[in-house]
Amino acid sequence: MQPDGYHLAELNIGRLLAPTDDPRVADFMANLDRINGLGKRMPGFVWMMEGSGEPGTGNTENAIEGDPQLVSNLTVWEDVTSLERFVWGTVHKQFYERRAEWFELLGKMHFVMWWVPAGHEPTLDEALDRLDHLNAQGASEHAFDWAYLADAKMWRSHGCMPVAAE
Numbered sequence: 001m002q003p004d005g006y007h008l009a010e011l012n013i014g015r016l017l018a019p020t021d022d023p024r025v026a027d028f029m030a031n032l033d034r035i036n037g038l039g040k041r042m043p044g045f046v047w048m049m050e051g052s053g054e055p056g057t058g059n060t061e062n063a064i065e066g067d068p069q070l071v072s073n074l075t076v077w078e079d080v081t082s083l084e085r086f087v088w089g090t091v092h093k094q095f096y097e098r099r100a101e102w103f104e105l106l107g108k109m110h111f112v113m114w115w116v117p118a119g120h121e122p123t124l125d126e127a128l129d130r131l132d133h134l135n136a137q138g139a140s141e142h143a144f145d146w147a148y149l150a151d152a153k154m155w156r157s158h159g160c161m162p163v164a165a166e
Contacts, residue, residue: 001150006115007046008077011127013110014103016069028095028102035092039075042090044082047121049074062124074127076116083113084154109135112143 002008018024039045049062049072064070077083086092112131116122134143146155 002079003115005118007118007120008080008083008113009074009116009120009122009127009130010077010083010113011072011074011111011122011124011131013064013070013072013106013128013131014099015067015106016071017102017104019069025102028098031095035095038090038092039086042082042086044078044085046076046078048076049121049124064124064128072124072127074122074124076121080113080149080151084152088154109145111145113145113149114143115141 016025016028020029036048040048062072064072075083077086087096109131112127112134114130130143133140134145137143139145139148146152
């Protein structure tokens, strides 16, 4: 249950199958600005970790562990319903469903959510610590996935198949 005065933070990481300038990920890269822009205009959107602002790069400059193909998306939403509406109720869903075309299977959980006080902008390090906690300890109030949230509904029919997160 969402605590009063808190928003929902989420981190999603993935390792691109190829460098960002490779034709194999061109369609993904070409649509980053479009999808990120849509997210920013959605009701309930609060904040997004930004990259350089260079067109067509999204947040890909914020490489994880020095790996330029290991990219992230870190956002804050007013509530779980707002995030679900964006992920599975917009054109974002079409790109989500195509993720296997552009991303490697990581072999462990690559997505985490947690509550942040309203106005807090989490850092990538903070988010990666939450993801590590989820992978090591399982879902808790400290770090959780969709299944942990009673208010989450759309993910049940649209979300990752278990194999995609294992």
